[in-house]
Amino acid sequence: MLLTCLLLVELSLEAVESQVAGIVQWVRFGAELISIIIITIGVVVTAYAGSRLFISRSHKTFNQIHFTFSRYLVMALEFELAADIIGTAISPTWDQLGKLAVIAIIRTFLNYFLGLEMKEEKKELMEKQIGVRPEGEA
Numbered sequence: 001m002l003l004t005c006l007l008l009v010e011l012s013l014e015a016v017e018s019q020v021a022g023i024v025q026w027v028r029f030g031a032e033l034i035s036i037i038i039i040t041i042g043v044v045v046t047a048y049a050g051s052r053l054f055i056s057r058s059h060k061t062f063n064q065i066h067f068t069f070s071r072y073l074v075m076a077l078e079f080e081l082a083a084d085i086i087g088t089a090i091s092p093t094w095d096q097l098g099k100l101a102v103i104a105i106i107r108t109f110l111n112y113f114l115g116l117e118m119k120e121e122k123k124e125l126m127e128k129q130i131g132v133r134p135e136g137e138a
Contacts, residue, residue, distance in 0.1 A: 021090045031083035035076040042072025061128070067121040074114050081107050 046069040053065060084103050088096045 017090075024086060024090050028083045028086045031079050031086060035079035035083065038072055038076040038079065042069050042076070045069075045072070061125075063121045063124055067118055067125065070114050070118045070121070074111055074118070077107050077111050077114075 046065055049065045049068065053062070081104060084100050084107075088100045092100075
């Protein structure tokens with residue numbers, strides 16, 4: 001009787017674990033899909049703004065357009081990192097954890113340097129709008 005109960009508990013635990021793993025994979029897929037959608041929107045918006053700049057000599061500058069696209073890329077990278085973390089949430093192997101660590105480091109560096117670039121471009125845009133350089137800069 002006890003053995004039968006233990007087998008039922010083990011089988012139900014495996015069934016629950018299987019269901020949770022399936023849900024996690026769908027959530028991961030959703031995060032990756034959102035990332036792809038964000039990048040696609042960013043490409044469309046940037047291409048449209050770039051073509052307007054090229055055709056009509058719009059008031060926007062290249063830096064403004066690049067800044068806008070960078071924001072889309074940063075957001076997409078956040079969703080991609082989330083997808084990778086979610087993917088290793090259920091019974092990760094050392095191989096998966098190693099890959100996640102490398103991907104996380106690469107994406108973190110990309111995110112960091114994109115952030116620095118965006119900060120610099122934002123400063124340049126503010127200077128152009130105001131026409132004044134911040135104190136202490138020549």
